[in-house]
Amino acid sequence: MHRTFRHCALLMAMAGAAAPVLADECQLSIDSNDLMQFSARQLTAPASCTEVEVTLHHVGKQPLAVMGHNWVLTRTKDANTIANLGMSAGLRKNYLPQGDARVIAATRLIGGGESATVKFGTAALKPEDDYTFFCSAPGHIAVMKGKFELRK
Ligand code: CO
Numbered sequence: 001m002h003r004t005f006r007h008c009a010l011l012m013a014m015a016g017a018a019a020p021v022l023a024d025e026c027q028l029s030i031d032s033n034d035l036m037q038f039s040a041r042q043l044t045a046p047a048s049c050t051e052v053e054v055t056l057h058h059v060g061k062q063p064l065a066v067m068g069h070n071w072v073l074t075r076t077k078d079a080n081t082i083a084n085l086g087m088s089a090g091l092r093k094n095y096l097p098q099g100d101a102r103v104i105a106a107t108r109l110i111g112g113g114e115s116a117t118v119k120f121g122t123a124a125l126k127p128e129d130d131y132t133f134f135c136s137a138p139g140h141i142a143v144m145k146g147k148f149e150l151r152k
Helices: 002-017 076-089
Strands: 027-032 042-046 051-058 072-075 115-121 131-134 145-151
Touching: 027 042, 072 076, 076 131
Parallel strands: 027 051, 042 145
Antiparallel strands: 051 115, 072 131, 131 145
């Protein structure tokens, strides 16, 4: 434990000395849990990212059928419609309408201990539009949602 900590501290010091060695800002990460929560209300990537990669982690223990989560991106005005269509689509279809262009990006549904990644191009995102990410499992959008922004 002690040794691990010192090793970490050393790596952090080295990272500080060599500033360009940073995690890719176009790669974002968000956690979800057994309490039906995302770990962030906002995700932001630099507008210079031509592609953004989002990795969703489920840090809980509940199985997919009980507390499954996904990460879905739509325009804010489409979010509730897509969540409702997703509920009708059902678990086997990842709680998402199939082939619906309003779904800009979506991970698969995951259960406790799992992770899923989605990569999407930013060319279709308009500066004048407002974007929301949410979980499309039934009812989850009420609490599992946030803003997605490209930072200029
Ligand atoms: Co959820």
